Amino acid sequence: MARTAVNAAAAGPWALVLNAVTGLAALALLVLLAGCVVLAPVAGIGPAPLDRVRAAAHRLAGHQRRWAGRVLGRDDVPRSVPARPRWREPLWLAVHAVTGPAPVVAVWAMLSALDYVFFRLEPSRTSTLNTFALSLSTVAIAVVVLLAVPLFRTGQARLASLLLDAGPTPDARIRELTASRAAVVDAHAAELRRIERDLHDGAQAKLIAIRMHLGLAGGSRDPDAVRRAIDEVREVAGQALTDLRDLVRGIHPPVLTDRGLPGAIEASALLCPIPVDVDVELPGRPQPPVESAAYFAAAEALANVAKHSGASRAWVRLRHTGGVLRLTVGDDGHGGVRRDLGTGVRGIEDRLSAFDGSLTVSSPPGGPTELTMEVPCALS
C-alpha cells in the first residue's frame, strides 16, 4: 500500500523527465528522418540510413507504447500491428517532440519569469512584501505543476495510445486479419503438399523398393543374390529413415519440445558454420504455436546469415519484456538485406504475422545486419 503511494508520487516527476527525454529523442529522430528523406535522392546515400532511423523510431515508439499501457493500466498485451501505416510513427514523433518536453519548458519559463520579475526588474528592492509575494508565486507554481502533472501523464499516454496503439480502424484491422489468415492458410496448405510429396517420393517409395528386393530374394535360390538383396534392403531402409528424420525435423524439431526456445535456438546456433553468440533469457514458455514460429524465424534468419551475409560472427538475443517476445538476430556481414528482396525475410514475416508479430530490418550496405522480430505473447 505504502509502496504504491510512493510509486504514484514518484510517477509524476518521473513522467516529466521521461517524456522530456523521449521528446528530445523524437525531435532528433524526426530531424534525421527528414534529412534522410530529403538527402536520399540528392546525395545517393540509398535507403539504408532511412531504414536505420525508422528502426530506431520504431523502438522509441514501442517504448512509449508500453509506458502508455502501464500508465493507462491496461493489462492487455500491446499490439504491434504488422501492416502499421508508415506515417503513424513519424506523426507521433512530430507530436511527441513538441508535447514531450513542453511541461519542462513551461516550468522553466515560469521560473524564468519569476526570476525576471523579482530579481532583474528591480534587483535592489527587498522587502517583506516582496519576499511574501515571491514565496506565494513559487507555491502557486508548485501547486499548478503538481496538479497538472498527472493530467499531463495520462494525456501523453492517451496521445501515444491514440497514435501508436489503437492503430487501424476496425475495417482496416479486419482486412489485415483476413490477409494474414489467408497467408497462414496458404502456408499451411503448401506445407501439407510438401509433406505429402516428400513422403511419396521418399519413405513410401523406399518401402516399396524394400518389398521389391525382399520379394526377389524370397524367390531366389542363389545365396549370393539373397545376401546382396539383404544389403540392398538395409541400405534403402537406412535412406528411408533419413528421409523421415529430415521430414519430422522440418515439421517440429524434437529439441524444441525437449528444451523449449532457449535450447532449440542454441542447438541451431551450434549448426551454424560461423560462431554465434547466444544470449537468451526467458522466464517461462510461450504457447507452442508462438514458440514454433519464433524458432523457425530464428532458424531461417541464421540460415540466411550462413548463406548470404559473408559474416564472421553472428549473435542471437531473446528476451520477453512488457508482454512482447523480442528476438534479435544480427551479423557482422556485408549487410544489404532488404525485406522486399525475398531472401527468406518475407517467409519470416509471414510466419510472425499470424501472431500479430512484426519484423524490423536494419541492414545498411557494409553491415552490420540486425533483424528484430517482435511477437506479443504471454509466458506460462
Next chain:
Amino acid sequence: MRVVIAEDLALLRDGLVRLLSAYGCTVVEAVDNGPMLLEALVRHRPDVSVIDVRLPPGFTDEGLRAALEARARVPGLPVLILSQYVEQLYARELLSDRSGGVGYLLKDRVGDVDRFVDAVRQVAGGGTAMDPEVVSQLLTRRSRDEPLAALTPREREVLALMAEGMSNLAIAARFRVTDKAIAKHTTGIFAKLGLPPSDDHNRRVMAVLAYLQAAPSAGAT
C-alpha cells in the same frame, strides 16, 4: 559385459536385448522409463548402458537426463545414447564432464550390427562413439578452429573416425593402409593438439574431446 537397456517401445527393447545377448552381453535390467533407468544405473553400475533418449513419463529427453544424472553420481559410468535424431547440443552435454565412456548414435545404426556392437564395446572401455552425423556436422563448422587447423587433411579424417569410436585397426582397414601408418597419424595428432605423453587410451579420449570441442583447450587438464 553387464548391460542395462532403456527403451520404451517393447519391439525395439526386446530386439536390443536379443541382439546384445547374442553377442555375449548379460542384460541385467531392461527398463522403459526415466526414473526406473536412473535407479537401475545407480544400483547395478553396469559396464555399459544402452539408452533411448526419449522415454516416459514426459517423452522428451528423459533418457539423456537420467544418463547425465547417473554420471554425476557415478563418474565415468559408460552410457550409449540412442536417438532418432542427433543434436549437437546433446553431444556437447554428454561430453562436457570430459571423462569419456559416452556414445551418441542414431537409432538406425543398430541395423549395422557389427559396428553397433563395436561401438558398445568402445564405450564400455571408456572410449567415445559419436555418430558420423554429429562428426560430419562438426567438420563443416570446426575446420577453421585452432589448433585443429594445424592438422593435415588425413589427420583430420583419422581423428573424425576416432571420434566415431573406431580403433586404429578399423581405421587402417577403412583407408587400406597398415595400422602402423595410422599409429603415425595418431602420434602426429596428439603432438599437434599438445597432449602430453600418457597412456594411449587416455590421449585418444582427450584428442576426441578436443575435436568435439568439449574441452576449451586440449592441453589444459
